[in-house]
Amino acid sequence: xxxxxxxxxxxxxxxxxxAAICRAVVLGICPDAExxxxxxxxxxxxxxxxxxxLWAALPYVPVGVHVAVVDPGVGTARRPVALRVARGxxxxxxxxxxxMPAADRLGGITEARELANEAYRLPIVTATFHGRDVFAPAxxxxxxxxPFASLGPTLDPASLVPxxxxxxxxxxxxxxxxxxxxDTFGNVKLSALLVDVRATLGEPVGRRFRVTxxxxxxxLVPWSPTFGERRAGEPLxxxxxxxxxxxGVNQGNGAEALGLTGGMAVTIRPEGAPxxxxxxxxxxxx
Amino acid sequence: xxxxxxxxxxxxxxxxxxAAICRAVVLGICPDAExxxxxxxxxxxxxxxxxxxLWAALPYVPVGVHVAVVDPGVGTARRPVALRVARGxxxxxxxxxxxMPAADRLGGITEARELANEAYRLPIVTATFHGRDVFAPAxxxxxxxxPFASLGPTLDPASLVPxxxxxxxxxxxxxxxxxxxxDTFGNVKLSALLVDVRATLGEPVGRRFRVTxxxxxxxLVPWSPTFGERRAGEPLxxxxxxxxxxxGVNQGNGAEALGLTGGMAVTIRPEGAPxxxxxxxxxxxx
Amino acid sequence: xxxxxxxxxxxxxxxxxxAAICRAVVLGICPDAExxxxxxxxxxxxxxxxxxxLWAALPYVPVGVHVAVVDPGVGTARRPVALRVARGxxxxxxxxxxxMPAADRLGGITEARELANEAYRLPIVTATFHGRDVFAPAxxxxxxxxPFASLGPTLDPASLVPxxxxxxxxxxxxxxxxxxxxDTFGNVKLSALLVDVRATLGEPVGRRFRVTxxxxxxxLVPWSPTFGERRAGEPLxxxxxxxxxxxGVNQGNGAEALGLTGGMAVTIRPEGAPxxxxxxxxxxxx
Numbered sequence: 001x002x003x004x005x006x007x008x009x010x011x012x013x014x015x016x017x018x019a020a021i022c023r024a025v026v027l028g029i030c031p032d033a034e035x036x037x038x039x040x041x042x043x044x045x046x047x048x049x050x051x052x053x054l055w056a057a058l059p060y061v062p063v064g065v066h067v068a069v070v071d072p073g074v075g076t077a078r079r080p081v082a083l084r085v086a087r088g089x090x091x092x093x094x095x096x097x098x099x100m101p102a103a104d105r106l107g108g109i110t111e112a113r114e115l116a117n118e119a120y121r122l123p124i125v126t127a128t129f130h131g132r133d134v135f136a137p138a139x140x141x142x143x144x145x146x147p148f149a150s151l152g153p154t155l156d157p158a159s160l161v162p163x164x165x166x167x168x169x170x171x172x173x174x175x176x177x178x179x180x181x182x183d184t185f186g187n188v189k190l191s192a193l194l195v196d197v198r199a200t201l202g203e204p205v206g207r208r209f210r211v212t213x214x215x216x217x218x219x220l221v222p223w224s225p226t227f228g229e230r231r232a233g234e235p236l237x238x239x240x241x242x243x244x245x246x247x248g249v250n251q252g253n254g255a256e257a258l259g260l261t262g263g264m265a266v267t268i269r270p271e272g273a274p275x276x277x278x279x280x281x282x283x284x285x286x
Numbered sequence: 287x288x289x290x291x292x293x294x295x296x297x298x299x300x301x302x303x304x305a306a307i308c309r310a311v312v313l314g315i316c317p318d319a320e321x322x323x324x325x326x327x328x329x330x331x332x333x334x335x336x337x338x339x340l341w342a343a344l345p346y347v348p349v350g351v352h353v354a355v356v357d358p359g360v361g362t363a364r365r366p367v368a369l370r371v372a373r374g375x376x377x378x379x380x381x382x383x384x385x386m387p388a389a390d391r392l393g394g395i396t397e398a399r400e401l402a403n404e405a406y407r408l409p410i411v412t413a414t415f416h417g418r419d420v421f422a423p424a425x426x427x428x429x430x431x432x433p434f435a436s437l438g439p440t441l442d443p444a445s446l447v448p449x450x451x452x453x454x455x456x457x458x459x460x461x462x463x464x465x466x467x468x469d470t471f472g473n474v475k476l477s478a479l480l481v482d483v484r485a486t487l488g489e490p491v492g493r494r495f496r497v498t499x500x501x502x503x504x505x506l507v508p509w510s511p512t513f514g515e516r517r518a519g520e521p522l523x524x525x526x527x528x529x530x531x532x533x534g535v536n537q538g539n540g541a542e543a544l545g546l547t548g549g550m551a552v553t554i555r556p557e558g559a560p561x562x563x564x565x566x567x568x569x570x571x572x
Numbered sequence: 573x574x575x576x577x578x579x580x581x582x583x584x585x586x587x588x589x590x591a592a593i594c595r596a597v598v599l600g601i602c603p604d605a606e607x608x609x610x611x612x613x614x615x616x617x618x619x620x621x622x623x624x625x626l627w628a629a630l631p632y633v634p635v636g637v638h639v640a641v642v643d644p645g646v647g648t649a650r651r652p653v654a655l656r657v658a659r660g661x662x663x664x665x666x667x668x669x670x671x672m673p674a675a676d677r678l679g680g681i682t683e684a685r686e687l688a689n690e691a692y693r694l695p696i697v698t699a700t701f702h703g704r705d706v707f708a709p710a711x712x713x714x715x716x717x718x719p720f721a722s723l724g725p726t727l728d729p730a731s732l733v734p735x736x737x738x739x740x741x742x743x744x745x746x747x748x749x750x751x752x753x754x755d756t757f758g759n760v761k762l763s764a765l766l767v768d769v770r771a772t773l774g775e776p777v778g779r780r781f782r783v784t785x786x787x788x789x790x791x792l793v794p795w796s797p798t799f800g801e802r803r804a805g806e807p808l809x810x811x812x813x814x815x816x817x818x819x820g821v822n823q824g825n826g827a828e829a830l831g832l833t834g835g836m837a838v839t840i841r842p843e844g845a846p847x848x849x850x851x852x853x854x855x856x857x858x
Contacts, residue, residue: 002603007596013470014300014586015327017343024293024322024347031288031320031348034603036596041587044471057589060704061596062603072537075512127512129527132346184585185616226647226699241701251644299756300586301613303629310579310608310633317574317606317634330757358823361798413798415813418632 003034004143005064009054010131011042012069018129022067022136025122029140036061045072047098048164049262052181052189055101055165056242058089065142066102067135068093075127080115080134081160082142082151090142092135095155100163109157116152168192168200174212174269175200177245179262186253188260189246192268194239201270209237211247214265219258221247233257237268290316290429291350295324295340296417297331298355304415308353308422311408315426322347331358333384334450335548338467338475341387342528344375351428352388353421354379361413366401366420367446368428368437376428378421386449395443402438454478454486460498460555461486463531465548472539474546475532478554480525487556495523497533500551505544507533519543523554576602576715577636581610581626582703583617584641590701594639594708597694601712608633617644619670620736621834624753624761627673627737628814630661637714638674639707640665647699652687652706653732654714654723662714664707667727672735681729688724740764740772746784746841747772749817751834758825760832761818764840766811773842781809783819786837791830793819805829809840 006026012018019040026035038057042050050070058066071078071094079095086107091099092115103109115121115134120141125133138151168177168191177192197204204223211219224236230250235258240246245268248254255261292312298304305326312321324343328336336356344352357364357380365381372393377385378401389395401407401420406427411419424437454463454477463478483490490509497505510522516536521544526532533552534540541547578598584590591612598607610629614622622642630638643650643666651667658679663671664687675681687693687706692713697705710723740749740763749764769776776795783791796808802822807830812818817840820826827833 005599007592009589015325015329016469017295017325017339020293020322020324021343021346024343027291027320027322028346028348034599036592036599038592039587039589043587053589057593057596060593060600062600076514126527128524132527183588228648238700241698241704301611301615302755303581303611303625306579306608306610307629307632310629313577313606313608314632314634362800412813418813 002062003032004030005036005062006030006033006139006143007036007038007058007061007064007066008040008069008136009038009042009050009057009067010040010069011044011046011050012040012131013044014040018131022069022131025132025136026067026140026143029137030143033140033143038066042070043262046070046262047072047096049181051098051101051164054099055105058102058106063088065090065092065139067131067139068098068102069131069135070094070098071096071130074130078161079155080130080138081155082113082115082138082148083109083157083160084111084113084148086110090139090148092139092142094130095161097161097164100160101165104163109160111148112155112157112160113148114152114155117150120146120151166191168196170200171267174210174267176265176267179260179264179266182255182260182262185248186255186257187240187246187248188254188258189240189244190266192245193243194245195243197245197268201268204237208271210269210271211237212267212269213260217259220271227251288348289318289320291322291348292316292319292425292429293322293324293344293347293350293352294326294355294422295328295336295343295353296326296355297328297336298326298417299330300326304417308355308417311418311422312353312426312429315423316429319426319429324352328356332356332548333358333382335467337384337387337450340385341391344388344392349374351376351378351425353417353425354384354388355417355421356380356384357382357416360416364447365441366416366424367441368399368401368424368434369395369443369446370397370399370434372396376425376434378425378428380416381447383447383450386446387451390449395446397434398441398443398446399434400438400441403436406432406437452477454482456486457553460496460553462551462553465546465550465552468541468546468548471534472541472543473526473532473534474540474544475526475530476552478531479529480531481529483531483554487554490523494557496555496557497523498553498555499546503545506557513537574634575604575606577608577634578602578605578711578715579608579610579630579633579636579638580612580641580708581614581622581629581639582612582641583614583622584612584703585616586612590703594641594703597704597708598639598712598715601709602715605712605715610638614642618642618834619644619668621753623670623673623736626671627677630674630678635660637662637664637711639703639711640670640674641703641707642666642670643668643702646702650733651727652702652710653727654685654687654710654720655681655729655732656683656685656720658682662711662720664711664714666702666707667733669733669736672732673737676735681732683720684727684729684732685720686724686727689722692718692723738763740768742772743839746782746839748837748839751832751836751838754827754832754834757820758827758829759812759818759820760826760830761812761816762838764817765815766817767815769817769840773840776809780843782841782843783809784839784841785832789831792843799823 083091181189227250232251369377467475518537655663694705753761799822804823
């Protein structure tokens with residue numbers, strides 16, 4: 001029989017023992033659990049980045065209990081919640097939008113509960129470490145087989161804080177999106193998926209696009225199925241391995257080379273579409 | 287039946303494979319072990335910071351065998367030791383004080399042994415990697431059920447190197463303590479616990495204190511039960527989730543904002559108490 | 573019965589969830605696996621550094637399936653491979669030399685296969701994440717007991733890309749080697765093992781050597797069995813805990829103190845041997 005899966009994603013970092021303490025609390029309650037650390041170096045307080053990592057990872061993680069803690073509101077009135085989703089998983093964390101993209105990707109929320117039952121918390125709940133005191137214990141008890149309904153009162157899913165990820169939208173001949181993540185290779189992930197690009201701009205592969213940044217800079221960039229089709233140092237638009245529209249540079253750090261950072265607005269237009277200005281850059285140049 | 291718990295805490299970092307090798311050595315000897323990495327990014331050679339992390343973590347870790355290696359003296363005459371504590375755990379590491387605060391917190395040492403038995407080391411013991419050659423093998427054998435007494439000769443606990451954490455002490459109307467750790471959020475942990483503050487200064491919550499640093503700078507800082515009660519950017523004294531007196535800044539990095547680093551002396555006095563000088567700062571200002 | 577061991581080594585970093593996704597894919601296929609993360613902070617695209625870490629770690633890891641991914645050629649024609657070695661392990665990764673030093677150290681390759689069988693990949697294989705789509709699934713199936721021969725067609729081991737680690741060679745009275753890794757303590761690892769030094773220069777312990785760097789700088793450095801025999805800040809040549817020739821500085825960061833970085837050529841000559849120039853440095857000085 002497979003061990004119950006519990007995954008953990010936090011912004012606690014790896015120098016402090018906080019993430020390991022959460023793992024230990026789960027194991028103390030459910031010694032059989034297979035505890036899987038998804039990431040603990042999420043940028044501090046970056047709810048959107050944590051939400052994106054969870055969205056990316058969970059489809060590859062076996063059905064289980066998944067704890068996520070990026071929680072600038074710890075100690076305030078924000079609710080601790082558990083979400084049951086259509087795939088069968090339980091997602092546990094703060095009600096700040098962090099869990100929502102992943103919940104949606106796993107089929108949507110079928111039931112939501114507030115973590116109100118003191119029997120499934122540590123005896124003392126501090127004001128600053130709900131990962132240890134509230135979320136990890138709830139996960140351990142879920143993994144041990146406690147019924148979902150016993151966690152606390154139901155919540156109207158419509159009352160939950162929505163996803164922090166901005167929705168891409170069509171805009172005068174283009175698609176307006178935003179940088180939501182820069183990965184450790186310097187690849188730049190947009191809020192738009194390939195399906196969003198296709199719906200607004202048609203099939204992009206093999207075409208060139210004008211990429212306009214929030215600060216007015218503009219680049220002509222080809223959409224390429226692989227990095228290897230570009231010259232070294234050349235930028236490209238591409239679909240990453242999760243179906244997301246991204247900007248990269250072959251054999252380089254795209255974010256550094258192009259001066260891109262999280263939160264920056266990005267509008268993608270076909271090469272021939274009208275725009276405020278075009279820098280007249282050679283194809284593929286920065 | 288629960289798998290035997292073995293935890294690991296080191297300053298080996300996560301880029302080199304050293305920490306994983308220790309984990310592998312444990313699993314090679316005791317394939318059933320549940321090996322729990324507490325932290326491997328302890329600041330290099332910072333025995334006090336490792337000791338504090340171990341003190342913080344172990345009460346939340348199930349009873350087991352706990353290896354800690356922050357060991358600037360590897361290859362010298364410092365003794366490799368195993369400490370049995372009242373809770374039932376075995377702590378393994380160098381005799382340099384690293385294990386002492388955690389041993390104390392788990393009820394105190396009931397028996398100490400020197401890791402002298404060559405049967406519980408790797409066949410070759412190098413001069414530079416006792417984590418792999420001495421400490422991890424001893425932990426694996428303990429987890430497998432080898433009797434504690436077989437590790438080597440008993441040691442007088444009084445002969446062990448004491449805790450590296452400075453003891454807070456009352457001083458002319460205040461409490462003299464020291465910064466022992468700056469966490470990854472920039473929160474500043476003192477050697478004093480809340481109980482030490484209470485014993486010397488009375489109940490601190492809701493009062494303001496003059497915080498004098500070793501370099502003469504002085505701040506008027508309120509003691510607040512939660513960050514959320516302060517304005518953004520405002521400093522506070524508070525009890526962290528382990529019962530320790532700390533200095534932080536609401537929605538900010540306390541260490542950076544206040545110029546605080548590990549090892550710095552800190553004296554806490556009631557607002558009205560006499561001191562060498564007062565900067566006349568507004569309440570809560572820096 | 574012991575759980576099957578699967579180890580993972582990548583340059584994916586720990587902020588992104590990529591490494592955890594590989595772990596999750598293995599567990600999804602083989603829930604019983606004991607998945608051991610060797611290192612995920614290998615320097616990006618540094619095939620030689622990944623190869624060295626794998627070479628260092630695997631002798632201490634129980635026999636199992638070992639996945640390594642440092643793969644600048646992902647999405648190109650480079651082959652995905654599995655290597656069976658004499659010790660009984662299976663090594664899985666890209667055919668770019670990454671696996672070769674470890675394969676050699678575990679007794680040499682007894683059989684090589686190309687990972688061509690689509691039954692042992694994820695349903696969709698993307699152009700950029702073969703760790704998740706190709707290598708981890710193959711490892712999961714191996715751990716579950718799938719026959720090695722079913723992975724794909726045999727490969728001639730002689731057709732594999734060779735080790736990226738440079739071979740040390742005798743040169744006019746000395747040994748020419750290269751810096752292959754700087755560890756997190758700042759210790760500098762050479763491509764030469766102690767056995768290479770002995771073969772060319774005789775027993776080194778207790779003697780002094782002229783160390784000539786690729787940029788012409790030269791140091792007189794003693795070969796010392798332990799750091800503790802040198803003064804604080806003094807450089808030394810020594811054998812590390814894996815049998816490798818290294819340069820370090822007692823109680824210091826050798827790479828920073830001596831200005832050493834990966835890829836730098838290093839020639840080691842006996843103190844009295846002729847050389848192009850000698851800086852006349854005092855023994856042990858930098």
